[in-house]
Amino acid sequence: MDYKVPKQDINTDPLLSKSPDFNRKSAVMKTDKVYKCEIINIVELTEFEKLFRLKIADRTERELFDFRPGQFAMLEVPGFGEVPLSITSSANNKEYIELCVRKAGRTTEVLHQARLGTKLGLRGPFGTSFPMEEMAGCNILLIAGGLGLAPLRAPIYWASENRNQFKEVHVLYGTKEPAQMLFTYQYGEWEKVNNIKLHTIVEKGDSDWKGRTGLITELFDEVTIDPQNTYVIVCGPPVMFKFVCHHLNGEGIPMNRMFVSLERRMHCGMGKCCRCMVGSTFTCVDGPVFDYWSVLNLKEAI
Numbered sequence: 540m541d542y543k544v545p546k547q548d549i550n551t552d553p554l555l556s557k558s559p560d561f562n563r564k565s566a567v568m569k570t571d572k573v574y575k576c577e578i579i580n581i582v583e584l585t586e587f588e589k590l591f592r593l594k595i596a597d598r599t600e601r602e603l604f605d606f607r608p609g610q611f612a613m614l615e616v617p618g619f620g621e622v623p624l625s626i627t628s629s630a631n632n633k634e635y636i637e638l639c640v641r642k643a644g645r646t647t648e649v650l651h652q653a654r655l656g657t658k659l660g661l662r663g664p665f666g667t668s669f670p671m672e673e674m675a676g677c678n679i680l681l682i683a684g685g686l687g688l689a690p691l692r693a694p695i696y697w698a699s700e701n702r703n704q705f706k707e708v709h710v711l712y713g714t715k716e717p718a719q720m721l722f723t724y725q726y727g728e729w730e731k732v733n734n735i736k737l738h739t740i741v742e743k744g745d746s747d748w749k750g751r752t753g754l755i756t757e758l759f760d761e762v763t764i765d766p767q768n769t770y771v772i773v774c775g776p777p778v779m780f781k782f783v784c785h786h787l788n789g790e791g792i793p794m795n796r797m798f799v800s801l802e803r804r805m806h807c808g809m810g811k812c813c814r815c816m817v818g819s820t821f822t823c824v825d826g827p828v829f830d831y832w833s834v835l836n837l838k839e840a841i
């Protein structure tokens with residue numbers, strides 16, 4: 540058989556002159572850089588969660604480290620491993636970053652034993668973020684279940700620091716028990732200084748609990764929803780997304796104005812190892828922040 544090989548010139552053929560981006564280098568720039576950092580403060584939030592304040596050692600690198608609410612970092616505990624963690628501090632803060640860590644397994648247990656001055660490695664920031672600018676001029680509902688308040692804290696800082704850009708800001712927060720509530724020492728500041736309306740609920744109260752008991756969806760009766768002018772961010776266990784977003788969609792909030800953070804087991808954080816894939820989607824690069832419409836179209840995502 541006679542094959543005709545087309546003449547191709549690497550200098551002129553657009554298909555050959557631009558090599559395919561197999562490794563998604565354009566999307567993962569900066570992400571294999573390890574920043575040396577040191578723990579400069581630790582707050583014990585609950586029995587299982589600690590807040591670590593980290594300072595990047597090199598001043599120039601510290602000033603250049605730039606992230607957006609919703610993004611995460613890979614924290615390396617030398618000799619033990621690396622874990623993905625949402626950046627929970629203000630995106631405006633160039634002095635330090637904060638990570639809220641639940642004691643979940645091997646690496647996070649070692650991290651919980653760390654002291655002030657412990658040296659760690661940090662890669663990132665990674666992934667997609669909440670479109671805070673798009674929400675300007677609207678009401679925002681920030682909804683968290685349990686540890687979900689950690690990724691939600693960066694958007695809360697954003698809303699507080701740009702308070703006049705938003706109409707009503709509500710934080711709806713639910714945990715199983717009062718003792719599991721995170722960042723309780725900041726609630727007064729959020730409400731009184733930043734004019735954020737905080738609504739809390741627990742599944743099971745204790746003798747000191749004077750608030751509401753039940754599921755987070757029960758808090759919707761405290762908020763008047765204006766569907767055409769409201770954006771929503773939901774962080775927490777995926778099972779919560781369905782109930783919360785389904786309810787709000789029923790109230791008329793479009794699916795593409797509700798954003799969730801989808802966490803999967805991750806290894807590289809930069810679209811190389813395929814560990815975090817849901818179907819053909821990399822949750823580390825294409826996520827972790829997705830709008831609810833996209834999540835519903837991701838098979839078995841929630």
Ligand SMILES: Cc1cc2nc3c(=O)[nH]c(=O)nc-3n(C[C@H](O)[C@H](O)[C@H](O)COP(=O)(O)OP(=O)(O)OC[C@H]3O[C@@H](n4cnc5c(N)ncnc54)[C@H](O)[C@@H]3O)c2cc1C
Nearest residue numbers: 622623624625639640641643644645646647689802803804
């Ligand atoms: C984008 C992203 C953001 C995250 N943000 C935070 C955060 O702000 N604070 C926080 O405490 N944790 C967060 N996590 C979860 C955290 O990464 C895991 O708890 C951690 O990797 C566990 O590591 P380990 O070595 O201590 O435990 P392992 O020994 O690896 O695992 C212990 C247990 O944790 C589960 N686990 C491991 N990795 C994950 C994961 N990625 N998601 C859910 N469960 C997991 C395992 O199934 C196992 O049951 C986040 C995860 C992702 C993907």
Ligand code: FES
Nearest residue numbers: 806808812813823
């Ligand atoms: S964590 Fe490696 S591809 Fe997403």
